[in-house]
Amino acid sequence: MLDSWSANGTVAKIKYIHGRMFTKENYHEMLMRRTVPEAADYLAHSARYKDAFRDVDPNTVHRGFVEALLQRENFNTYMRLCRFQELDKLPFYDFLIKSKEIECILSMINNINSGLDNSYLNDLPGYVIKHSKVSLLEMSRAENYEQLLKILRNTPYYKILVKIPPLEDGSADYTECELRLRTAYYTELLNTAKHDFSEMQSKQLSEMISREIDCLNIINAYRMKAFFCYSSEEI
Incomplete structure (x- = not known):
């Protein structure tokens, strides 16, 4: 997908x-390090x-803030x-943006449930907004699952989530939403890796993606066993 000069430049940066x-x-x-501020100071x-x-006082940070900075x-x-490399114009390389979009949608569903x-807005990663094709800020206006679906109507996520019916209280089955969104995400990622790269590259990418899955x-x-007491058969 890249000419040799461009590939060399990218490899050097990596x-x-x-x-x-x-x-x-x-x-x-x-x-x-025994405390979060000590760990943050080490990172700094x-x-x-x-x-x-650079502009963070390690003595005032908490774990969630450190995690957000790293992400x-x-x-x-x-x-x-x-x-x-202008890779952001190619379908495969927006996988990180799509992953963040899914995290935001799931965060909003959890917020509704x-x-x-305002917890959704507090957790919304602002650095993703300008790269996303989804109205991440507009999602905060949804008061129930059906309203969220209307906001997502013109996105690929609508076709996935509309198959999950809202519950009587306006919420949604979070586990089912997560399962379907992530399944669709990884299916698309594996298919794109298979068709847009050479056989060797496709094999290597597929192995990496499979390990992540x-x-x-x-x-x-x-999580299902420790926190929700699911049986082995249910898992």
């Missing part, structure tokens, strides 16, 4: 980023994340690589 990634020793050093002085924490930095790093006013299924299985 190698530079990879060279600043955390090593096993870095993680061991972080384990010695690391080559990989110092820019992300934003990783997202922005990926988008910079895509813009450098729980009756938590395995990890997600393991996490979900644990």
